Amino acid sequence: MIVDTHIHLDDERYREDFDAVLSRAREAGVNRFIIPGADPQTLPRAIELSEQYEEVYFAVGVHPYDAIGYDRRFLEQYISHEKCVAVGECGLDYYRLPEDEGEIKVEKLLQRQVFIDQIDLAKAYDKPLIIHIRDASRDSQAILEQYAEGLSGVLHCYNADHELLKLAEKDFYFGIGGVLTFKNAKKLIEVYPQIPQDKLLIETDGPYLTPHPYRGQRNEPAYCALIAQKMAELSQIPVEEMMQVTRQNCQTLFAL
Numbered sequence: 001m002i003v004d005t006h007i008h009l010d011d012e013r014y015r016e017d018f019d020a021v022l023s024r025a026r027e028a029g030v031n032r033f034i035i036p037g038a039d040p041q042t043l044p045r046a047i048e049l050s051e052q053y054e055e056v057y058f059a060v061g062v063h064p065y066d067a068i069g070y071d072r073r074f075l076e077q078y079i080s081h082e083k084c085v086a087v088g089e090c091g092l093d094y095y096r097l098p099e100d101e102g103e104i105k106v107e108k109l110l111q112r113q114v115f116i117d118q119i120d121l122a123k124a125y126d127k128p129l130i131i132h133i134r135d136a137s138r139d140s141q142a143i144l145e146q147y148a149e150g151l152s153g154v155l156h157c158y159n160a161d162h163e164l165l166k167l168a169e170k171d172f173y174f175g176i177g178g179v180l181t182f183k184n185a186k187k188l189i190e191v192y193p194q195i196p197q198d199k200l201l202i203e204t205d206g207p208y209l210t211p212h213p214y215r216g217q218r219n220e221p222a223y224c225a226l227i228a229q230k231m232a233e234l235s236q237i238p239v240e241e242m243m244q245v246t247r248q249n250c251q252t253l254f255a256l
Contacts, residue, residue: 006203037061050083059086088130090118129153178211
């Protein structure tokens with residue numbers, strides 16, 4: 001069985017056929033789901049789903065794009081919930097920065113401050129981190145090495161940066177999603193064998209990043225099976241073994 005460790009089931013695009021989405025996932029061997037905390041506005045929906053469905057869990061966090069609205073006290077209302085398994089997704093994303101040089105500095109500083117505070121939140125409540133990194137590997141690694149000592153977490157949608165592989169030695173895991181199946185994913189395919197098997201996790205990031213051959217359509221947790229198949233192929237092990245390995249890794253990290 002597979003755990004989808006990063007799936008935005010609180011997204012409106014799942015509302016109309018939610019039960020069908022879960023049914024297809026179960027048929028494909030996916031029977032646990034973690035909703036990352038990306039947008040505080042949808043967190044109540046994530047909590048509602050976790051209370052309604054035994055197999056659904058959630059995390060509390062603020063995506064770097066929403067750093068300006070960060071409110072730690074709001075997250076602390078829900079972090080002790082029995083279905084809350086992590087803090088995040090938090091991190092740094094420099095992909096869509098302002099054009100003005102002064103505004104860029106302000107935006108980067110804000111993102112770093114919010115990231116560091118969510119690391120502190122994870123420490124305070126003994127939770128792992130779900131980390132989002134885009135075009136910000138160097139700053140992210142520096143922050144994690146300085147502030148996240150003793151913490152564990154997952155690099156969500158791992159971006160194939162060789163330097164970030166060093167974090168495997170510090171009890172950080174690597175979330176592998178549909179990008180691995182893309183024809184242009186040469187860098188990730190090249191780096192993938194260097195990731196220790198006991199640090200691999202499967203995620204869809206649905207409704208985004210749908211794997212081949214469904215790219216362009218809405219992603220959903222059933223497609224974890226396609227990701228597991230590609231990972232098994234690259235790792236040169238049976239897909240059943242890959243499912244077992246990643247499930248055990250998930251249990252170790254998130255204590256499901």
